[in-house]
Amino acid sequence: MKNEDEPKDKRLKPGDAQKLTMAEVAKYVGVSAMTVSRAFRQDASVSEETRKRIMEAVDALGYVLDLSAGSLSSRRSGFIAALVPSINNSNFSDTARGITDALENTGLQLLLGYTDYAAEKEEELIEAMLRRRPEGIILTGGSHTARARRMLAKAGIPVVETWELPEDPINHVVGFSNSEAMALLVRALAGQGYRKFGYIGGTTARDTRGSQRRSGFQKAVEELGLGPGRMISFGVPPITMEQGGQAIVSLLERWPDTEVVLCVSDLSAFGAIMECKRRGMKVPGDIAIAGFGDYEISSICHPSITTINVDCYGIGRQAAARLLDALQGSGEATGDDITLTGYRVVLRESTDRSA
Amino acid sequence: MKNEDEPKDKRLKPGDAQKLTMAEVAKYVGVSAMTVSRAFRQDASVSEETRKRIMEAVDALGYVLDLSAGSLSSRRSGFIAALVPSINNSNFSDTARGITDALENTGLQLLLGYTDYAAEKEEELIEAMLRRRPEGIILTGGSHTARARRMLAKAGIPVVETWELPEDPINHVVGFSNSEAMALLVRALAGQGYRKFGYIGGTTARDTRGSQRRSGFQKAVEELGLGPGRMISFGVPPITMEQGGQAIVSLLERWPDTEVVLCVSDLSAFGAIMECKRRGMKVPGDIAIAGFGDYEISSICHPSITTINVDCYGIGRQAAARLLDALQGSGEATGDDITLTGYRVVLRESTDRSA
DNA sequence: CGACATTATGATATCGATAACACTCGAAGC
DNA sequence: GCTTCGAGTGTTATCGATATCATAATGTCG
The missing domain is CATH 3.40.50.2300 (Response regulator)
Known part of the structure; x- marks a missing residue:
């Protein structure tokens, strides 16, 4: 009878729900809290009629189950x-x-x-x-x-x-295997007659998938006897479209006769292609470019982008x-x-x- | 003595932690659970020395705080x-x-x-x-x-x-205001001399932002006295790049003299532009296209896409x-x-x- | 018709932390 | 020297649901 009349916590705003509990729903319906709890899970054996009455009460009162309480006792x-x-x-x-x-x-x-x-x-x-x-x-x-x-x-x-x-x-x-996937792409392009391969990826090893793709590229190029690949690292992974554009510029400055460039992802490939087009190069024709990941953009853009499709x-x-x-x-x-x-x-x- | 010797739940794998609780950490250190609880929150007044001993124990035992239990009593x-x-x-x-x-x-x-x-x-x-x-x-x-x-x-x-x-x-x-933003784009383009406006968006009203952009477009075109806009609806929102490409085809079939097309988003705009290029049209030149949202792609692609930048x-x-x-x-x-x-x-x- | 299974429900202890209050002890103030 | 205070810590009740076991009512079968 001392602190019954004024609530301890005044944080509640007008119109707020006064934390409705399962017990109150139970009292309203005239059953035990346990029965209400059961009604919320289909597995329990609650008579159809009782469940219906409970759910009506839940609706009328606007009760929302509290999972945080439940998970403590159920340990799930x-x-x-x-x-x-x-x-x-x-x-x-x-x-x-x-x-x-x-x-x-x-x-x-x-x-x-x-x-x-x-x-x-x-x-x-x-x-x-x-x-x-x-x-x-x-x-x-x-x-x-x-x-x-x-x-x-x-x-x-x-x-x-x-x-x-x-x-x-x-x-x-x-x-x-990211490296195997990238190697597969190298072999597919070599099969088309490409010989001088370039690669664009990020600088550090943070992105392990990126590193794996890079090493897959390297390995495949060497296995095909196409000499060491021409590798450009640009930017901290994940590299952006814009960085892809910058990277291809560096790459072509250094190795102007590169025939095909593989990129760590479609995003950088897209940036690279757009940069080439902006500079008046033809893709393909002057240079071929491929990506990795098969992003939506790659099938839509012009030219559409050769890539590795992954089932993300x-x-x-x-x-x-x-x-x-x-x-x-x-x-x-x-x-x-x-x-x-x-x-x-x-x-x-x-x-x-x-x- | 019936099921005491064999654990009920065999779900645990070897090496599993036997649900360590705060109380056990407390016992290990020789303090109360309450003190451990306090040590986990900086606000509490726990002596630096005690806190250090507790944290060492936490580390040694591999204890991880259980927030679900805590949130029940703290009501947060x-x-x-x-x-x-x-x-x-x-x-x-x-x-x-x-x-x-x-x-x-x-x-x-x-x-x-x-x-x-x-x-x-x-x-x-x-x-x-x-x-x-x-x-x-x-x-x-x-x-x-x-x-x-x-x-x-x-x-x-x-x-x-x-x-x-x-x-x-x-x-x-x-x-x-999505409608105001789209209207602003219309006015900006009208200011550049465009007169025949088209619009591409989704079919239903599910996407309320899309509907608002559409009505902003409509209103602005009419206010400028440029007649009713040429509107094409294509696909259930959110419309894809590909649908953007299909939509522009329909639009240009129906109104071949359209000068500029606004799209509900950059994605559909991109699809539309690529489709035009694929068909040998020049963008801009033969047709101008704008989007909404300023996605990364829009600044990179060639041509780069006029759009509304939103601070997502x-x-x-x-x-x-x-x-x-x-x-x-x-x-x-x-x-x-x-x-x-x-x-x-x-x-x-x-x-x-x-x- | 009595033993027993089945269905529907309730009572109580409990999950693991934290709130609230109590307590100890040394320092400070007069 | 006694009161007051605050830092540091402990004790107990509690958050709101669910596990578990008990129980009442109903049905089944030989």
């Missing part, structure tokens, strides 16, 4: 965490979309984070995510700090690494699927589990030999 | 929810990035959802988000279902609507900033609060009159 957070290098890159936003779609109707929600291609940022984010006790986690790539690996091991949840084939996988992998969306879907399997499965922990995702060369106008 | 989830139409559109992913950046070091985490431009999906997502008890929510646009509005009102948390100026704002707004990233940052203000403020609930974000016409090659 309902979260899946995913870390991507950047959401402002359509390849990764496609993957994020794939994850989201695969999670639909599973009752799991996606917690997304951006690492900005930095392992330290990834470490921070992993910790932040684990504090929410996700039931599984999806990472991009296979390079993680030692502490990150330790935390993941301790967490005891399934981990999926994507977009690469890590040398030392943590748990599940859904990806492909599928990587997301499958990564989520592997996670769901692991969560459902009895936890047999069958060691490493690797899902290879496809890629293919898409030959388009930008490397058309007949031009 | 540490979440901000944000809904965008699509993450696969760089305008919105830029906004998401802005929100993320603004939230850095605030201890708040972003819960992101995609509505796919559908109000019903938005309603579902709002409910899903509210179940996590976010401390604030950021929405795109001002069209919401009645139930969504009711839930938001009941939730009693600050709401920010973005990217538009809703007629009936819920709470805070961070945006601009800033919208995100400011939306988050308004939310933080509201959370800090004593909850005076000072009615509506509208933050206008800038936009500007960017004239580029694609509408160059001298070409």
Whole structure:
């Protein structure tokens, strides 16, 4: 009777809901809170009639389930965490979309984070995510700090690494060999008669997929006996369209007789092509240019861009699927589990030999 | 003694952490759990020495704070929810990035959802988000279902609507008038001497920003006495690059003498330009084309694309900033609060009159 | 018709942290 | 020397749902 008449916390604004709880809904209907809780999950054995009355009450009162309370006692957070290098890159936003779609109707929600291609940022984010006790986690790539690996091991949840084939996988992998894919593109273009190959990529090793593509290029060129490739590094990954344009200028200054240039991604390839056109060069004709990733832009632009198509969306879907399997499965922990995702060369106008 | 010797849940894999709690860390250090809790937040008055010992123990044991437990008792989830139409559109992913950046070091985490431009999906997502008890929510646009509005009102948390100026704002707004912005572009191009205006956009009213741009176009053309605009609708929003290409074909078939075409977004403008080039038309020269949104592609492509630059990233940052203000403020609930974000016409090659 | 399974529901303990308040102890003030 | 204060720490209740076990009502079968 002392502090009953005035609420402790005055933060509430007029019209605010006074934190409605399950118990109040229960009282309103004349059942126990437990029954209301059951009514919210289809599995429970609540009579159709009771459930209906409860749901009407929920509607009338405007009650919204509180999962944070529920997850504490059920020990299931309902979260899946995913870390991507950047959401402002359509390849990764496609993957994020794939994850989201695969999670639909599973009752799991996606917690997304951006690492900005930095392992330290990834470490921070992993910790932040684990504090929410996700039931599984999806990472991009296979390079993680030692502490990150330790935390993941301790967490005891399934981990999926994507977009690469890590040398030392943590748990599940859904990806492909970036170096093999780039090598395949080199061979396809060599098959068309190109001989003098150039390459454009970022400067540092931050972007492990970028480095792998570069080494795949290098290896393939040498294996074909086409001498060392002409490599230009420009800008900190991820390199932009604009940097692609600047890079091709450097490359052509240094090696004017280059026949075909492969770029670490379609974005830089696009920038390179546009810069060439702006300078009056013909693409193809004077120079052929190819990218990697098959972004939407590449099929549309003129000339359309030869590239490697990667199933970005599928990587997301499958990564989520592997996670769901692991969560459902009895936890047999069958060691490493690797899902290879496809890629293919898409030959388009930008490397058309007949031009 | 029946199921004591074998654990119920075999889900745990070898090497798993046996759910370490704060109490165990506390026991290890020889303090109370409360002190450990305090050590995790800088505000608390824990002696430097104790804090150090606690953090060493945390490190040694590999303890990770459990926020879900904490948020239940502190009644602060540490979440901000944000809904965008699509993450696969760089305008919105830029906004998401802005929100993320603004939230850095605030201890708040972003819960992101995609509505796919559908109000019903938005309603579902709002409910899903509210179940996590976010401390604030950021929405795109001002069209919401009645139930969504009711839930938001009941939730009693600050709401920010973005990217538009809703007629009936819920709470805070961070945006601009899409129709005014498009009208400005029309006037700028009319000022360059263009007279016969065409417009390309999506078919339905799902995308409210698209509709507003369309009506801004229409109004401006009429006000300038340039007759009704030539409007082509193509595809369900958001319309793709490819659809932009198809749309311009229809438009030019129907009105071959069109001088300039405005598109609902840069993506469709890009598709339209590329299609024209593919058909041997000169852009500009034979036809001028402009977009909306100033995507990265528009400054790079050849010809570069005239457009409206929108501060996508800033919208995100400011939306988050308004939310933080509201959370800090004593909850005076000072009615509506509208933050206008800038936009500007960017004239580029694609509408160059001298070409 | 009695033993037993099945269905629908309730009571109570609990998840793991934090709020709120209590307490100890040494320093400061008069 | 006694009161007052604040820094540092502990104790207990609690957040709001769910796991678990108990119980009442109903149905089944030989």
